[in-house]
Structures are given as C-alpha cells and as structure tokens.
C-alpha cells in the first residue's frame with residue numbers, strides 16, 4: 001500500500017486524509033496540537049462551551065459529501081439545523097434590523113426596513129447568484145494552476161464574462177451603486193470580511209458571497225461547529241486514517257526533486273506523497289530550505305486577523321440571535337486602520353456569536369455564551385497587550401450603549417484569543433484567519449497552488465492555498481488536492 005503523510009489536522013487536512021484513504025493510501029496525519037481541527041476547535045470553561053474559531057456554517061453539503069464518498073449516511077453521524085433568521089444588525093444611532101432567511105423574505109424585509117427599491121434588491125441578489133454559479137465551478141472547484149482547468153467550455157464562458165462579473169471594480173462600489181441607504185450598503189459590504197478582506201479593495205466579483213448566505217442559507221451543526229471536526233475525524237478513523245497528536249513535523253525530506261517523507265521528532269518517516277495542511281508560508285519557512293521558497297507568492301498581503309473575547313454571560317438577551325453585528329459608524333476608516341495603519345479603531349464593528357441560542361447546553365439556564373469578535377490587523381509585533389486592553393474598554397462601552405446594559409457586571413467567565421495566539425496555535429502567518437487577503441483583482445490567481453511546481457509529490461490544502469480560507473473552501477481544497485493526486489498517480493493502489 002502506498003503511504004501518504006498529511007501535515008496538520010485542520011479541517012482541510014482531515015478532509016484530505018479521508019479522500020486519500022478512499023483512494024487506497026495508508027494515511028497518517030501528524031498534528032502539532034493535542035487536538036484536531038486547528039482553528040475549528042472548541043473551548044470549555046466551567047458550564048460554558050464555546051466554538052473557538054468559525055461560527056458561520058454554509059454549504060453543509062461539502063461535509064456530507066465526505067460521508068457519501070465513504071458509503072455512509074451523513075445523518076447517522078452529522079446533523080445540523082437550517083437557520084430561519086440570518087443575523088441581527090445594530091447601529092450606534094439605535095437602528096436595528098433582523099434579517100430573515102430566504103430570498104423572498106429578505107427582499108421584503110430590506111424594502112420595509114431600508115426603504116430599498118425592490119427591483120434593485122432583486123437584481124442584486126440575482127446577480128450575486130449568477131456570479132456564484134458562473135465562477136464557483138472554475139475558480140473554486142478546480143485547480144487554477146493546471147492548464148487542463150482552462151481547456152473546457154465552462155471555463156472559457158466564465159472567463160469571457162469576467163468584465164460583467166465586476167472584477168474591475170470594488171465590492172463597495174457595486175454596493176454603493178445598487179443601494180441608496182448607507183446602512184444597506186454596509187450590510188452588503190460586510191461580506192468582504194468573510195474572507196478577511198476590505199470591501200473597498202476586494203473586487204466586485206466577491207459580491208457573489210451574499211448568495212451563499214441569502215440564497216443557499218445558513219446552518220448550525222448540532223453539538224456546535226466543533227462537530228464538523230469531530231464527526232470527520234471519526235469518519236477518517238473508521239476508514240483507516242491514523243492521527244498522531246502533539247507531534248510537530250520538523251522538515252519535509254526531499255530526494256531527486258521529490259518529497260519522500262518528513263522528519264518528526266528527529267525520526268525520518270518515508271511516504272509516497274506529502275500533503276501540507278500547515279499554512280503555506282509557514283510550511284516553506286519552517287519545513288523547506290530557503291532556495292525552495294516562492295518569494296512572490298509568499299510576499300502577498302495576508303487577510304485580517306481577529307481579537308475574540310469568550311464571555312460567559314449570566315443573563316439571556318431575547319433581542320440577540322445566533323449571529324449579531326454591531327456596526328461601526330466609520331466603516332471605511334475601520335478597514336484603513338486594519339490594512340494600512342495595522343491597528344484597531346476606537347469604534348470597531350463587533351460580531352457577537354451566541355451558540356447557546358442554537359445549542360442550549362452550551363451555557364447554563366438563563367445565561368449565554370458570547371463569542372465577541374472584532375477584525376484586527378495581523379500580527380506585526382504591535383503592542384497587543386495595550387491594544388487588547390483598549391479594545392476591551394471600547395467594546396464594553398459600545399455594547400452597553402447599544403444594548404442598554406452593564407455588560408461587565410454580567411461576565412462570569414472570560415478567555416481571549418488574539419492574533420499572536422492564532423499564529424502560535426495554528427502556524428497561520430501573522431495570525432491570518434483566511435490565508436492571503438483578496439484585496440486586489442488578481443488575488444484568486446496569485447494564491448499558492450495545491451501542489452509544488454518544482455517538488456514532485458508535495459501537495460498543499462487548507463485556507464492559505466487555492467481556493468482560499470473558510471470551511472467550505474478548505475473542504476474544496478481537499479477535493480482539488482485529492483483529484484490532482486489521483487490524476488498525477490493513477491495507480492495508487
């Protein structure tokens with residue numbers, strides 16, 4: 001049996017291990033942490049459970065596909081709820097808006113709440129769907145770095161429609177043209193943060209992201225986001241994958257221009273293929289010699305990072321839902337601070353995720369588990385302790401004002417995650433949440449490929465490589481890698 005080594009048990013590493021096991025490889029996953037999932041993990045503090053990283057779940061089909069691939073019924077192992085409300089929005093001036101699920105409901109509610117023009121909203125959502133459907137098969141579901149991806153009708157059609165897709169303008173410009181109300185523009189601008197970018201810089205094609213949430217829907221895994229990780233690790237193990245935790249890969253071993261294994265705790269472990277789920281920048285920097293580094297690719301701007309307070313709150317808030325946003329007044333200024341000044345604004349946009357709204361056992365009765373997040377720059381060695389203390393004060397002032405509470409007196413548990421910790425716990429370069437930023441029109445093409453062009457048998461999956469960050473794209477990267485491997489090495493068994 002041919003051997004595959006996967007470096008890292010992030011969501012893409014786990015999914016890749018399942019796919020390679022199905023191809024007939026003997027798969028071993030080496031994970032530096034004592035737990036799987038990387039960013040997609042959980043924290044327990046007393047009676048409060050928190051999803052540590054991702055909180056928004058879209059495209060559950062991509063998780064279910066892995067069970068189906070293994071001949072198992074997804075519902076026997078992984079279940080989820082479809083959410084009937086998408087997000088509660090709040091502004092400093094007292095305006096609130098609860099976005100329902102379903103395109104028709106969304107259109108009605110945007111017309112009612114923002115005096116939006118019905119035709120403009122319908123046209124926008126239709127275009128968002130069209131952009132998604134035209135580009136996903138080309139830019140998301142295949143390697144962008146193999147000529148074979150481009151020689152087919154679908155790709156040629158998608159390429160031909162690029163000007164219409166809005167690649168030459170920014171997401172914000174598209175939104176500002178479509179909607180009069182600045183608050184509505186802000187709601188649609190926020191989708192740039194779904195891949196850690198700025199709406200003022202990310203290309204207009206990214207206005208396909210609303211279709212995921214509004215057209216296809218938002219979901220919540222029963223038992224919490226971490227059940228995506230747990231159910232897939234269990235699936236992998238049922239199909240022969242072995243996971244070795246608390247074990248850091250130290251080097252990728254090469255011979256005759258090919259990867260032939262890894263060094264782990266000073267032991268050489270040989271394999272026929274090596275797949276790195278470690279952030280691509282860190283893979284080159286820590287596991288390969290400098291002469292192998294693709295300098296231009298590695299010099300790219302990273303996506304934003306985050307500061308998160310995990311708060312056990314001894315009260316319940318009926319006006320909050322699973323996802324809540326408290327918008328900043330100066331949205332443009334906030335992104336400039338993040339990407340240009342590399343600091344945090346006084347009035348940040350605050351995201352509050354409360355998983356106990358969907359999974360009541362995550363908090364004691366009449367209490368809630370708050371995941372309070374703001375977007376931040378990456379880790380450039382700023383004085384984080386000072387920035388965090390100041391941000392905490394400002395977050396509390398803003399929450400108190402908007403929700404009319406004294407939130408500090410209700411915090412019974414607190415934990416914090418910051419860009420330094422994201423970087424050290426997952427090896428994400430600068431603590432980026434989603435690999436490289438999509439802050440220019442060529443980002444999709446410049447992201448690192450799922451294979452190494454010079455080192456044979458070395459592949460990459462995860463949020464730092466094609467097609468990008470976020471759970472759906474990470475799962476897609478696993479499918480692309482496994483497809484590349486089966487094409488490169490058809491006789492694996």
Ligand SMILES: Cc1cc2nc3c(=O)[nH]c(=O)nc-3n(C[C@H](O)[C@H](O)[C@H](O)COP(=O)(O)OP(=O)(O)OC[C@H]3O[C@@H](n4cnc5c(N)ncnc54)[C@H](O)[C@@H]3O)c2cc1C
Nearest residue numbers: 008010011012032038039053054055056249462463470471
């Ligand atoms: C706070 C936060 C909020 C987010 N919100 C969302 C959201 O709502 N929805 C969404 O879809 N996405 C969200 N994301 C992004 C999403 O979490 C990531 O894109 C995705 O989980 C990345 O998965 P990955 O496969 O790239 O691996 P990672 O999660 O980056 O894990 C990589 C793994 O490799 C291991 N590793 C690294 N180096 C080595 C080594 N040398 N040897 C062995 N193991 C190694 C690490 O320990 C780690 O476990 C969020 C991320 C964060 C941090």
